[in-house]
Amino acid sequence: MNPIQTITFAVNTSKPGAEAAARYLAGIAECEGVQTMITTEYPLPMNALEGQDLCCAIGGDGTLLGVLDAALHSQSAVLGVNMGKLGFLATFTEAEAGSDLPSLIKGNYSIADRSVLRCETQSGEAVYGLNDVVLKETEGSGLIRLKVASNGNPVSEYHCDGLIFSTPTGSTAYNLSAGGPIIGPRVSAIAMTPICPHTLGNRSVIFDNSSVIAVSTLQPGPCPRITIDGRVRFKNDNNFPIKITVAEKTFRLMQNPDHSHFAIVRDKLKWGGPTIQS
Numbered sequence: 352m353n354p355i356q357t358i359t360f361a362v363n364t365s366k367p368g369a370e371a372a373a374r375y376l377a378g379i380a381e382c383e384g385v386q387t388m389i390t391t392e393y394p395l396p397m398n399a400l401e402g403q404d405l406c407c408a409i410g411g412d413g414t415l416l417g418v419l420d421a422a423l424h425s426q427s428a429v430l431g432v433n434m435g436k437l438g439f440l441a442t443f444t445e446a447e448a449g450s451d452l453p454s455l456i457k458g459n460y461s462i463a464d465r466s467v468l469r470c471e472t473q474s475g476e477a478v479y480g481l482n483d484v485v486l487k488e489t490e491g492s493g494l495i496r497l498k499v500a501s502n503g504n505p506v507s508e509y510h511c512d513g514l515i516f517s518t519p520t521g522s523t524a525y526n527l528s529a530g531g532p533i534i535g536p537r538v539s540a541i542a543m544t545p546i547c548p549h550t551l552g553n554r555s556v557i558f559d560n561s562s563v564i565a566v567s568t569l570q571p572g573p574c575p576r577i578t579i580d581g582r583v584r585f586k587n588d589n590n591f592p593i594k595i596t597v598a599e600k601t602f603r604l605m606q607n608p609d610h611s612h613f614a615i616v617r618d619k620l621k622w623g624g625p626t627i628q629s
Contacts, residue, residue, distance in 0.1 A: 352458040355380075355404045359427075360389045361418050363410025366434040372445045373409050376432070376452060383456045395421035403427045405605065407448070411435030416580045419467070419481050423600045428462055430455070430605040439523050440481075440604065442615055451607060461608045463536060464601035465520045466560065470579060472590040480579040481602050482521030484595055486566065487513030487546065489576055494549060496569035501562045509553055513546040513575060516564065516595050520602075521580075523616065531555045536612050541597065560597045567592035 358380050360373040370391075377387040390399065394417035400406050406422055406429045408415040415431040422429050431441025432448045443451070454460075470484045471477040488495045497514060499506040517526035519534040522542055527533060531544030532555055539560040545553045558564060568574055568591045577585045577593070616622070 352460050352462070353404075354458045355385060355456045357386045357403045358388075358405045358407055359400055359403045360387065361393075361395055361406055361408045361414065362389060362391050363393065363408075363414040363417075363434070364391050366410045366414070368445070369409045369434050372432060372434065372448075373407075375445070376407060376409075376448055379449060379452050380456060383453055385456055393417045394419075397421055397424050400425040400427040405430060407432060408441060409434060410441070411438060412440045413581065415440045416481055419479060419580065419602060422602060423467065423479060423598070426600065426603060428460075428603045428605045439615060440520070442606070455605065455607075459608065461606050463604040463606055465536060465604050466518050466539070467598040467600065467602050468516060468518055468541070468579075469596050469598040470516075470577065470584075471594045471596075472585055473592055474589070476585065478579050478584045479598055480521075481518065482524045482580045483515055483517040483526060485513060485515050485525060485578040486575040486593075487578065495575045496571075497575070498567050498569055499543065500565045500567075501558055503563075503565075506556065507553065508569060509545050510549040511545045511547055511553065514566070515542075515544045515546060517542040517544065518597075523620075526555075532557070533616065539597075541595070562596070564595040565592050566595065 362369050362373045373389050380387050400421045406418050406427050408418050409432045432443045433441040468480045468484050497509045515526050519536045519538050522534040526544050529544050529546050531542050541558040544555040574588050
């Protein structure tokens with residue numbers, strides 16, 4: 352891999368120790384001859400990573416999600432340093448990042464190209480999500496009624512609390528909590544998981560990456576809010592039907608060459624059993 356020459360450190364100031372960690376890691380990078388910049392903006396502006404080889408997101412998975420638009424725009428690689436709890440995406444601890452950074456800078460890393468969802472409203476406004484697009488009833492409004500089609504073909508109608516459309520990356524987030532499947536990060540798929548469906552036969556559906564998924568509302572019923580990667584988007588009431596597809600660009604996640612996705616899953620989900628030898 353190409354050596355790293357420029358790094359932006361994106362810091363979540365709400366995480367104790369994050370700013371100190373950024374200064375520490377920036378010092379290591381500068382000793383390796385790397386040009387560095389530290390920012391506390393969240394989410395990052397679209398053009399914040401132009402000309403940057405790497406964005407080091409320091410905080411947790413939420414911090415990393417906040418650099419998505421800028422990373423897609425610049426196609427900079429992103430490395431996540433976890434100062435929080437789970438850390439499915441931000442897999443480096445501060446100590447690991449400090450010890451591994453000189454080697455990563457020299458080009459000893461791998462890039463995982465993670466798929467991204469594109470959610471477009473009927474007006475043509477689009478937002479991108481690395482984890483998921485969630486359609487959910489507003490608080491206290493009751494069940495929502497939705498109709499889903501794929502490539503113009505009807506899939507089903509749903510009377511439920513909501514629907515989750517997840518990437519493989521996001522399959523261990525809300526999708527998993529709602530009973531959806533864990534999907535390996537290299538699988539080309541979109542998972543659709545209903546939230547508390549009124550019909551027991553409504554279960555998760557896996558679509559291939561070429562699918563154009565259309566979701567429309569059915570009356571009577573409230574209009575759901577649209578949450579993408581945990582943030583409420585498209586706040587007006589005239590968004591549906593919406594279209595969900597896999598974006599052309601990928602999110603470039605930096606990892607150690609020996610990174611194991613399911614080692615992270617076993618650790619974070621506290622799966623038992625003997626140590627698995629490769």
